[in-house]
Amino acid sequence: MGLALIPAAVIGALIGLGLRYLIAGRQQYGLLLLPAAGAAAVCVTWVIGIWSGLSHEALWIWLISFSIASIVCIALAKALPPKREQADADLLAELMRPAAR
Template sequence: MQILLALIAGAVLGLAAHFTVGGRDTRGAVVGPMLGAVVGGLVWMVLTWAGVGIESPWIWVASFAAPVVVFPALAVLTRARMQHDARERARLKLA
């Protein structure tokens, strides 16, 4: 049941990343929160399978800190989308 806390924390960090990383208009509103929730949940799951219990502070720190990777992931995604859009505009001779 505690995995829900990791999922919620990941979604909140993903939401923060969505609003702080530029180029919001090039990606969907749910990409950041969903990516954050997935990362937080995966870290929790992996540490649980590795035998780390909920009484250990490492599972909490890792699952709450791991979704920070959403910030650079959204930046890369935004840059790739802008480059793709520019190539498509050039291919269609729109710009």
């Protein structure tokens, strides 16, 4: 039961790594963010699946875990770049403002 989680987590990290290079805006977040998020999403989904009675040999736990990991990684890859650009623009505006003396 527990050892099947290791290859699932590795595959989740590979899903995140692959999506990093398929979705635009990767320069706005760290190299390991999506692989870590993919692995974490697989692990959490896997544990919930095991606790709910799914077997590690069943196809459903694998499909659900990898689908959730893909959704999490895509959501992060789409949500983070605009927030980062806005935060950078706000910081630049603050730094360019003349200091009160």
